[in-house]
Amino acid sequence: MKNLTSRALSLLFLWLLMPVAASAQTPAAAAGPLLTPAQFLGYELGARFTPHAEMLRYVAHVVAHSPDRMRQQQYGRTYENRPLELVYVASAANLTRLDDIRRDNLRLAGLETGAVSGPTPAVVWLSYNVHGNEAVSSEAVMQVLYDLANPANATVQGYLQNLVVIVDPCVNPDGRDRYAQWYNRVASQRPNASPLSWEHHEPWPGGRYNHYYFDLNRDWAWQTQQESRQRIAVYNQWLPQVHADFHEMSPLAPYYFSPAAKPFHADLTAWQRQFQNIIGDYNRKVFDQNNWLYFTRETYDLFAPFYGDTWPSFNGAIGLTYEQGGGGSAGLRYAKPDGDTLTLTQRIEHHRATSLATLQAAADRHQDLTREFRKFYADARTKPQGEYKTYVLAGSSDPGQVKALTQYLDRQQISYGFAAKRSRQAGYNYATGKAETVQIEPQDVVISMYQPKSTLVKVLFEPQAQLEDSLTYDLTAWSLPYAFGLDGYALKGQLPVSSVASSQSQNNPTTSNQQPKTSSPYAYLARWSNLQDVRFLSRLLQQGVKLRVADEPFETEGQKYGRGTLIIARTGNERLGARFDQLVRAQADSAGVTVQAVQSGLSTTGGDLGSRSVRPLAMPTVAVLAGPGVDATAFGEVWHFFEQQVGYPVTVLGTDYFGSVPLSKFDVLILPDGRYDDVLTEKMLASVKTWVRGGGRLIALEGASRFLAGKKDFLLKIKTIDSVALAKKKAPYADLRRYADAEREGIEDKVQGSVFRVQLDNTHPLAFGYGPTYFALLREAPNYQFMPEGGWNVGVLKKNSYAAGFAGRKARAGLTDSFVLGAQEMGRGQIVYLADNPLFRAFWQGGKLLFGNAVFIL
Secondary structure, eight states, X not given: OOXXXXXXXXXXHHHHHHHHHHHHTOTTTTOSOOOOHHHHHSSOTTSSOOOHHHHHHHHHHHHHTOTTTEEEEEEEEOTTOOEEEEEEEOOHHHHTTHHHHHHHHHHHTTSSOSOOOSOOOEEEEEEEOSSTTOTHHHHHHHHHHHHHHOTTOHHHHHHXXXXXXXXXXXXXXXXXXXXXXXXXXXXXXXXXXXXXXXXXSOOTTOSSSOTTOOOGGGOTTTOOSHHHHHHHHHHXXXXXXEEEEEEEEOTTSOEEOSSOEEEEOTTSOHHHHXXXXXXXHHHHHHHHHTTOOOBOSSSOEXXXXXXXXXXXXXTTSEEEEEEEEOOTTTOSEEEOTTXXXXXXHHHHHHHHHHHHHHHHHHHHTHHHHHHHHHHHHHHHHHSOOSSOOEEEEOTTTOXXXXXXXXXXXXXXXXXXXXXXXXXXXXXXXXXXXXXXXXXXXXXXXXXXXXSTTHHHHHHHHOSSOOOSOSOOSSOSOOOHHHHHTOOEEEESSXXXXXXXXXXXXXXXXXXXXXXXXXXXXXXXXXXXXXHHHHHHHHHHHHTTOOEEEESSOEEETTEEEOTTOEEEESTTOGGGTXXXXXXXXXXXXXXXXXXXXXXXXXXXXXXXXXXXXXXXXXXXXXXXXXXXXXXXXXHHHHHHIIIIIIOOOOEEEETTTGGGOOGGGOSEEEEOSBOOTTTSOHHHHHHHHHHHHTTOEEEEETHHHHHHTTSTTOXXXXXXOOHHHHHHHSOTTTTOOOGGGHHHHHGGGOEEEEEEEEEEOTTSGGGTTOOSEXXXXXXXXXXXXXXXXXXXXXXXXXXXXXXXXXXXXXXXXXXXXXXXXXXXXXXXXXXXXXXXXXXXXXXXXXXHHHHHXXXXXX
16 A cells, blocks of 8 residues: 655655744744734734735744744745745644644554654644635734734633644635735725725636636645645645634625535534534624624535535544635625625624634544544544445556556545456446446556545545435535546455556556667657646647657557557658657656657558558647636636646637737637627627638637537537427426425536536547547536537437436436537638536546647647
8 A cells, every 4th residue: 555654744744844933933033022913014904905925924923922832834835936834833832742743643543653642632724715805814814823822812822722723824825915906906095885886896807716717625635736735735744633714705695604504425424513513503602692693504515525624524624614704895895785884804803703713612622523533534444434445446447547546646645556466346337337247457556445544535436425415515426437537446345455566567568668679760659548648749749849640540560559649750850860769758758658669650450650541730829718708717727737737838818809819820719618798799700710711720618619509600509499399298287386495496407517428439539549438527418419510529428328426307308419529620620619628627637638639639
């Protein structure tokens, strides 16, 4: 089984902590008295929004004046190079043994060997401002840190006898500064409470998201973003007993705290459910005493593992969400329809109150928290939940994707091994959706449920999560074999494993780069199957290397190659001279791709390497549309794909000046999800069609496909319903509905992040590298007709295509015989329709090759 050693974790923790802690304790930094936030900033909290850098200056001031109870740690930086910091708060006695407490906490979880060395305080982690324009959080945290540092506050100091408190003052500095700088720039000298004032209307894209417009509160499980990976690396060194996440919602709402709404995930323990109520009681008392409005058990469930309450819960914590009415539209003052005015000062006080109530509850029940935490992990190791005890990923299905998966497991502290021998087992086959006998091979990845992180394993791998209530907040399916596009099996029994891949796998020439038989082979061949291959192609194109792609399968020198295989021939690259071989091999190694050197252009079956079935690939100039009308997160997913995942240049075009852009400068134009009525006017759409006819490639995702559907010259059409036939089938009392059932009936035609099996025509370049099916994560029913002649229906839903998650009764009916993805020829160019977004939140790894095909291979 694989895991980082506890000694390595300890050394990393100390290395991260010591430099900042040392500088924070210098006499100069601690000169003068401990100041309140108002004394330090020069204005009362709530009078304006504090820039991130100034907020951190105050954090450093508080830490410098509390060297015996506080330490500061910079754990990373954002994409825009702002620091990410934590503050550790404990009693003087506990602060001196902080790393011992951390290691003892991991011993409680079975992730560190040895006996617990001393008293085990509960660990509470408080996260503020994960959504940048929910900016009250980083205002409130300054007051909370002052409360924790103030030696005169005996009540709070008493909490610290039983706790180690970890405070993240701002999870999303880039988004926060985007909001704070905008608001401070447009706010009236005397804040205007009218909702009509421009200070209550953020411009696109708003401050909610990080630099790439990702929602960091939906990235806890996937860690696709730099901020998430850095934060969770430290989180996993601690594994707190309590994690609280501070948010805002509509300014018309009051305040939300636990207990959470249904559905609860089945693997939340009875204690975790119970403590939701316990901590809710602590908060209720404070709010009742102050006559503040609040609600519980509504809206915010504990089901999907993406969030700052659920992911920590599946790692043994009590995960909590706090939601204050306000958000980006609230500003400093907001006039509500009921005649009340919501102020930033009030919002700060509410978050301060729940922060302290959380600490009080944890301090009072710290022994219960550590006891149940130990039990959570002991049960995980010895009697894991669920009918399946082993999950297996076929190592031969896609070595690149398998590597990406194991790297992901490493980040999650999930142990895995490799099948020790070939065997046949009874199990659930994700590909077919059936229980059957499956073949296990020696190189297959094996994840046992008998390990500390087994609850997280079950949640991430279970074929179908048990959903106690279909009214849920987000996705209802996410299983890793589907997400990574890998053949996988769930077994009810255990398998013997080895700690390394079998020698058969290691010696397989398709799993590691081989030195060419001569220093100057005829060509290099690279199979086409995953994101690493797209990254490799991107790098070669930018190095000026000439490539070709095989449109048909072929066999040469004893190996078979499928459609999409990249052919990097010496012919055409003569100008590179001796650099050619070194460049190709170096880029392959860097991208994690295998290349095979061949000595001849002759194929034993299929076309030769100079065949007409092998065509050249050019380096496309790519543009993507952004701005009002375009969904910010959908744009961000495309932007992140090019800049962070494949490293390819992309030009971002604003919707506000798109009409003046000379499209002839670009080969590919990408329209992310959005509403395009005001962007692609009739005149502008005519210009786009002219550009496509001249050889351009238009890629329309989700809402962009809906916008184009049914318009002149576009072959995509939305399904129509025969109203007469429908009326005949209707029951006479069908329209007599109960008002109270309206929300539940409304989801009958919804698809809530469900997995469906898309049938692919993998002879078309859009599906190169795939088998006959692709598992898509659908968030709405495509509801498109098959395209007529002139268009290619590359990916479609047929009968019985459902795999996992919730889909309403009416939605399932509409998902039969529907178009999902394909291409239309228009003049010398093409239109690619992607009714489903294969880049969604950057975690659906199995779909990224589809997008790579659309950009580079068509």
